[in-house]
Every structure is written in C-alpha cells, then in structure tokens.
Amino acid sequence: MIPIQVVRVAPPRKTHLLQRLGDAMRRHARLIRALQWMVVLFYLALVVLPVFLPLPPQGASVLNNLTLFAQFLFWGIWWPFVILSVFLLGRVWCGVLCPEGALSELASKHGLGKAIPRWLRWSGWPTVAFILTTVYGQLVSVYEYPQAALLILGGSTVAAIIVGYVYGKNKRVWCRYLCPVSGVFGLLAKVAPLHFAVDESAWREFSGHAARVNCAPLIDMRHMSSASKCHSCGRCSGHRDAIALEARWPNQEILAATPRDASTPDAILLIYGMLGVAMAAFQWSASPWFVALKALAADWLIAHDSFVLLQDNAPWWLLTHYPAAADVFTWLDGLCILAYIGTMALILGSLTLVCMRGAARLAGDIDWRHLTMALIPLAGLGVFLGLSMMTTTHLRAEGVTLDWLGPVRTFLLSIALGWSGWLGWRLLWRQQVHRLASLAACALYCMPLLAVWACWYLLFFVW
Ligand code: SF4
Known part of the structure; x- marks a missing residue:
C-alpha cells in the first residue's frame, strides 16, 4: 500500500x-x-x-x-x-x-x-x-x-x-x-478615503518570514492608526499579511471615539495657519481694508514728515522689487501686509479657538483639538480655492471665459461648510449632556464656519 x-x-x-x-x-x-x-x-x-529669462513682456x-x-x-x-x-x-x-x-x-x-x-x-x-x-x-x-x-x-x-x-x-x-x-x-x-490600514492581530499572528521594510517617514507601522503621517508609498503593502491599501469612509478617522493624533500643534496649524494666515494671504491684495490701512498709514507718515517707510529701496529677497515690471513694494507696503495678515489671522484664529474650546466644554466629554479636526474640510478646500485663484488669473489673462467660476466656487464652499458642519454636529450631538447644552455647543461651533464663509464671500463675490 x-x-x-x-x-x-x-x-x-x-x-x-x-x-x-x-x-x-x-x-x-x-x-x-x-x-x-x-x-x-x-x-x-x-x-x-x-x-535666467527676462520678465514676460506685455501680451506674453x-x-x-x-x-x-x-x-x-x-x-x-x-x-x-x-x-x-x-x-x-x-x-x-x-x-x-x-x-x-x-x-x-x-x-x-x-x-x-x-x-x-x-x-x-x-x-x-x-x-x-x-x-x-x-x-x-x-x-x-x-x-x-x-x-x-x-x-x-x-x-x-x-x-x-x-x-x-x-x-x-x-x-x-x-x-x-x-x-x-x-x-x-x-x-x-485624515479625511482621505484611501489609506494603508494595519490589522494588528494579523501582525501578531503572522509566523512566516517578513522582509524588512524601510518606512522613510519613520512610522511605527504596527501601531499606525492614522493616515496623517503615512506617505502612502506602498513599500509596506502586504507586510506580515497585515498592511493593505483600503478604502474607508472619509469621516472615519475624525469621528473615531478616541482622537487619533489630534495634537495641539495640529489644531493650531488648522486654526491660525490654514484658516487664519492662509485666508489673509489670499485676501489682502484684493481687500479694500488693506488699501484703507495703507492710505491711513501713509497720510500719517506724510503729516509727520516721515518718509523713510515710503521708500522702495528694499532688496527683492526681502520685499518685492521689480522696477522693470513697475512692481515695487515700499517698506510701508511690507509692514501693512504683515499687519493685515497678522490681524486677520489673530481675529479669525482666536474666534475659532475660543469657539472650539467653548463648544467642547459645553458638550462635555470631548477634547477641543478633536473637535477642531472637524474643520479640516473647510480649511482644506479653502486652501484649494485660494491656490486656484492663480489658475483663474492665468486663464483670464489668456482670454478664457470663466462664467462657470462663481457657481463652482459656491458649490465647493457649500460642500466644505456642509461637511465641516455635519462633522461638528456629529461629534457634539453624541455627547451625553443636556440637549440644550448640545444645541449651544453646536451654535458656538457654527460661528467660525460663518466667519470663514463671510471671508470667502467677500473675496469672491464682493471685492
Ligand atoms: S505606506 Fe510607506 S509611509 Fe506609509 S507606513 Fe507604509 S512604508 Fe511607511
């Protein structure tokens, strides 16, 4: 046999x-x-x-x-x-x-x-x-x-x-x-629908030989619970039969019961950097408030016979200085830009910070940094809209008609506001506090949303 x-x-x-x-x-x-x-x-x-090329001539x-x-x-x-x-x-x-x-x-x-x-x-x-x-x-x-x-x-x-x-x-x-x-x-x-997910139990149970993976951004792959630091390079895909590219609900990470990587620097970057400084940087050159501020300061300087700040002798690496293009900043221009961006960032950022902290406190058991992460769609789409102003400026200069621009911007802003509003509401409403407190927290959370919307509205549709 x-x-x-x-x-x-x-x-x-x-x-x-x-x-x-x-x-x-x-x-x-x-x-x-x-x-x-x-x-x-x-x-x-x-x-x-x-x-190494000359500045573009007229009509280029x-x-x-x-x-x-x-x-x-x-x-x-x-x-x-x-x-x-x-x-x-x-x-x-x-x-x-x-x-x-x-x-x-x-x-x-x-x-x-x-x-x-x-x-x-x-x-x-x-x-x-x-x-x-x-x-x-x-x-x-x-x-x-x-x-x-x-x-x-x-x-x-x-x-x-x-x-x-x-x-x-x-x-x-x-x-x-x-x-x-x-x-x-x-x-x-954090809101991307694709990420490299880790199955920790599969990692533990794996018994074969696993080749070493060089994770260039130095991530502790086994315990990676957020897409924030991962560069999605794919080098670890399939590692120990535990890591794989997966789709997820975009809100999954924000709505997780325990905040992942919601640190104070992240929250400050979002509040003062993306919502404050970036917004002001996109806005100042179109703002009548900036013009008024500069006129006021210039009048004051002239009235006091002080002309140093009205000179335009700063080097190009400190302030814009291109006489051939008739584009030269005075020292006053530079100071006004700093003042405008600083003031806007402080007002918008501090309003957001106070509202986030207040809303989190009213809602009880939620960290304000975690709540702040709900503003990511608004801040992120804002940066996209701001950067795309360069796209539209170039297209206009090329004679392209942009009739669709207003509705598209309105649509994107509505998505951003609706998405962030909904995330905030979900985070606040699930807390175990009196419904009146939840309502007050939601109202407080909505204030920076309205302020940011007003800034974009002024920039795109009024100025
Ligand atoms: S995908 Fe790349 S960056 Fe992300 S954890 Fe794997 S090796 Fe690191």
Missing part, C-alpha cells in the same frame, strides 16, 4: 483590488523611483530655468513664454491639485511623486546617518514653517516672480537635502519633522 502524504496548503490570501494595487506599488518600487526622478527633473526645470502668453508657462503649471495646476490629491488619495504625492522627499532620502542614503536630535522632533515645526513661508511668500510675491520662487522652493529643497544628509539613514527626516506643508498634508490625509 502506498502511504498517502497529506500536504497542508495555506489558503490563499484573499485580496481585493485596492490591496492588489498597494502590493503592485511595493513590487514596482523601481518604476515609482524612476517616476520620482522624472518629477525631480521637471521640478528643477520649472524652478530654475525661468530665473503661457503658450509662448516659458516663465508664464512655468508659473501657470507650478502655481495654477501643480499646487492646487496636489492639495486635492491629498484630499482624495492621502499623501500619495509625498510617497510617490514629491521631488523634495526623493532628494532628501537620496541624501540620507549617502549621508552621515546621525541620530535625530530632540529639538528637531518638536511637533510645532510644520506649523511655524507653514506660517513663515506663507507670509514670506507674500512679501516677495512668490507666485509672480521666478527669483522669489527659487528662493523659497529652492531654499526648502536645499534644506531638505542638508537635513537628509545629516540625519537618519535612508529616511525622510525633513518630510516627517520639518517640511512646511507636511502639517497641512497630514491634516488633509
């Missing part, structure tokens, strides 16, 4: 389409790397080449002038749609396409590999960096002039390479702790 040997075959792992997509990202890492390097070249060309078009073409591509298409992509796909931009991240990781591969110091790990850096670069960008007119763009973007890239070279081995220390937009992307990724 021939003995029958029973061979136990492990059942094949059930995979769905997204999981297979994530696994394909891991398998085709070289292809992703090649794509990344193409973006690096494209980015360098867009940032560097226009600096994005179709026949490289500087205008680069401006349109960079500020009109690239940035608004990167923001939108993070909303929809998570931080795929960071993990798959970002040129700065790729360069920083390459430098880290060949660098000194030093331990990351404590000061660099401070969670407030992305907030500080976002606010400073936003304000500085306004002073030097980063959207209009190639030198200013090279200074800010190129400076950031050089810093990313230096940090990568000095700290970590094969990592993206810059992206994790210092990048000026990493905080904003981290907030937006």
Whole structure:
C-alpha cells in the first residue's frame, strides 16, 4: 500500500483590488523611483530655468513664454491639485511623486546617518514653517516672480537635502519633522478615503518570514492608526499579511471615539495657519481694508514728515522689487501686509479657538483639538480655492471665459461648510449632556464656519 502524504496548503490570501494595487506599488518600487526622478527633473526645470529669462513682456502668453508657462503649471495646476490629491488619495504625492522627499532620502542614503536630535522632533515645526513661508511668500510675491520662487522652493529643497544628509539613514527626516506643508498634508490625509490600514492581530499572528521594510517617514507601522503621517508609498503593502491599501469612509478617522493624533500643534496649524494666515494671504491684495490701512498709514507718515517707510529701496529677497515690471513694494507696503495678515489671522484664529474650546466644554466629554479636526474640510478646500485663484488669473489673462467660476466656487464652499458642519454636529450631538447644552455647543461651533464663509464671500463675490 502506498502511504498517502497529506500536504497542508495555506489558503490563499484573499485580496481585493485596492490591496492588489498597494502590493503592485511595493513590487514596482523601481518604476515609482524612476517616476520620482522624472518629477525631480521637471521640478528643477520649472524652478530654475525661468530665473535666467527676462520678465514676460506685455501680451506674453503661457503658450509662448516659458516663465508664464512655468508659473501657470507650478502655481495654477501643480499646487492646487496636489492639495486635492491629498484630499482624495492621502499623501500619495509625498510617497510617490514629491521631488523634495526623493532628494532628501537620496541624501540620507549617502549621508552621515546621525541620530535625530530632540529639538528637531518638536511637533510645532510644520506649523511655524507653514506660517513663515506663507507670509514670506507674500512679501516677495512668490507666485509672480521666478527669483522669489527659487528662493523659497529652492531654499526648502536645499534644506531638505542638508537635513537628509545629516540625519537618519535612508529616511525622510525633513518630510516627517520639518517640511512646511507636511502639517497641512497630514491634516488633509485624515479625511482621505484611501489609506494603508494595519490589522494588528494579523501582525501578531503572522509566523512566516517578513522582509524588512524601510518606512522613510519613520512610522511605527504596527501601531499606525492614522493616515496623517503615512506617505502612502506602498513599500509596506502586504507586510506580515497585515498592511493593505483600503478604502474607508472619509469621516472615519475624525469621528473615531478616541482622537487619533489630534495634537495641539495640529489644531493650531488648522486654526491660525490654514484658516487664519492662509485666508489673509489670499485676501489682502484684493481687500479694500488693506488699501484703507495703507492710505491711513501713509497720510500719517506724510503729516509727520516721515518718509523713510515710503521708500522702495528694499532688496527683492526681502520685499518685492521689480522696477522693470513697475512692481515695487515700499517698506510701508511690507509692514501693512504683515499687519493685515497678522490681524486677520489673530481675529479669525482666536474666534475659532475660543469657539472650539467653548463648544467642547459645553458638550462635555470631548477634547477641543478633536473637535477642531472637524474643520479640516473647510480649511482644506479653502486652501484649494485660494491656490486656484492663480489658475483663474492665468486663464483670464489668456482670454478664457470663466462664467462657470462663481457657481463652482459656491458649490465647493457649500460642500466644505456642509461637511465641516455635519462633522461638528456629529461629534457634539453624541455627547451625553443636556440637549440644550448640545444645541449651544453646536451654535458656538457654527460661528467660525460663518466667519470663514463671510471671508470667502467677500473675496469672491464682493471685492
Ligand atoms: S507606513 Fe511607511 S512604508 Fe507604509 S505606506 Fe506609509 S509611509 Fe510607506
């Protein structure tokens, strides 16, 4: 009799389409790397080449002038749609396409590999960096002039390479702790419907051999519960049969019973950075209040025979200075921009902060930082709308009719307000307090929503 040997075959792992997509990202890492390097070249060309060209003459078009073409591509298409992509796909931009991240990781591969110091790990850096670069960008007119763009973007890239070279081995220390937009992307990724999910029990029970994964942004993959820090690079897809690309309800992370990664720096970035500074930065050049402020200050200076601040002798890297384009800021211009952005950010931000804290207190058992995360749709779509103003400016200059713009903006603002309003209501209404207290909390929560709506309404439909 021939003995029958029973061979136990492990059942094949059930995979769905997204999981297979994530696994394909891991398998085709070289292809992703090649794509990344193409973006690096494209980015360098867009940032560097226009600096060596004369300013666009009157009547130039994005179709026949490289500087205008680069401006349109960079500020009109690239940035608004990167923001939108993070909303929809998570931080795929960071993990798959970002040129700065790729360069920083390459430098880290060949660098000194030093331990990351404590000061660099401070969670407030992305907030500080976002606010400073936003304000500085306004002073030097980063959207209009190639030198200013090279200074800010190129400076950031050089810093990313230096940090990568000095700290970590094969990592993206810059992206994790210092990048000026990493905080904003981290907030937006919280509502992305796609994310790399970890099944902790599958991780524990896995008994085979698992190859080491290099998670460049230094995430504790096993305990990753938020999409905020994950760059969606796909390198860990299928790791220990526990990590997979998955779809989720966009509100899942915000409505989670326990707040995930809702830190004070995140809340401050959202309140003062995205709702305050960014809004004021998009608004000041169209604001009649800014004109009134400047006129008042200029009158006062002239009445007091003080003309120092009315001079326009600041260098271009401090204040906009392009006499050939008849675009020169005086010291007073610079101070008024700072005053306008600072005041608006303080008013809007502080109103939001007080309302969030008050609403959370009234509702009882909810952390104000957790409640603040409900404002992500409003803040994120606001940044998209603000950046897309560059797109529409270029399209108008090209003679494109934009009759549809008003309704589209109204539609997007309505979605943002409705989404944030609904999230806030869900978070507040489920608390175990008297219904009157819940109502008062909801009313308080709605106040910054109305204030932000009023700011956009003035900018898009009144001024
Ligand atoms: S956890 Fe790390 S390795 Fe995995 S997808 Fe996110 S960034 Fe990439």
